[in-house]
Amino acid sequence: MTTTEPPIEPPAAQASTRRAWLREHSELGVCVMLLALGAVVLTDALTMDVALTQRGPVGPRTVPVAVGTGLLVVAVLLAVDVLRGGRGEAEGGEDIDLSEPADWRTVLLLAGVFLATAVLIEPVGFPVAGALLFWGAAYALGSRAFHRDPLIAAGLSLVTYAVFNNLLGVPLPGGPLMGVL
Known part of the structure; x- marks a missing residue:
């Protein structure tokens, strides 16, 4: 009686097969992320020191434990x-052509605008840094209304500053202009 062994695939074919399997099961990446996030939330909740703050059966750990457990489930x-073959359905209104390359110019412009806002928010204050953020994001995403965009950005930034700082009580850095306004 002789046994026949299956043919051995070359390493390139094995790598190609593995990539194809991973591409077909890419949603597993979301599962890993949810699993890690749930583990972090549960670990943080269960190591919380609540000896003096809990008064009754429902304490400060209840919601984080429920959220962490929900994430794991x-x-x-x-x-x-x-793994059973289920796949997420594409959104009906999605208009992204996945065969086109990524628009790295837009991504880099947005990253630069966010970085500039983070650097400038303390020295120039939220109203100026926020206006630059709103205007820069609009420019990076394709708006070229140079007469209108800076005005809208300034108005949005000032309204956001006023709502957070004055109405909600969340202090934001005002910068040198707040002494003038």
Whole structure:
């Protein structure tokens, strides 16, 4: 009696097969992220020192434990669904052509605008840094209304500053202009 062994695939074919499997099961990445996030939330909640603050059966750990447990359950259920062949449906209104390359210019412009806002928010204050953020994001995303965009950005930034600083009581850095206004 002779046994026949299956043919051995070359390493390139194995890598190609593995990539194809990973591409078909890409939702498993979301499962891993949800699992990690749930573990972090549960670990943080269970190591919380609440000896003096809890008065009754429902304490400060209740919601984080529920959220962390929910994240773990959703991660496991999603992984089971994906491994059984389930796939997320594409959004009906989605207009992205996945065969086109990424627009790195826009991504880099937005990253630069966010970085500039983070650097400038303390020295120039939120109203100026926020206006630059709003105007820069509009420019990076394609708006070229140079007469209108800076005015809208300034108005949005001032309204946001006033709502957070004055109405909600969340102090934002005002910068040198707040002494004038």
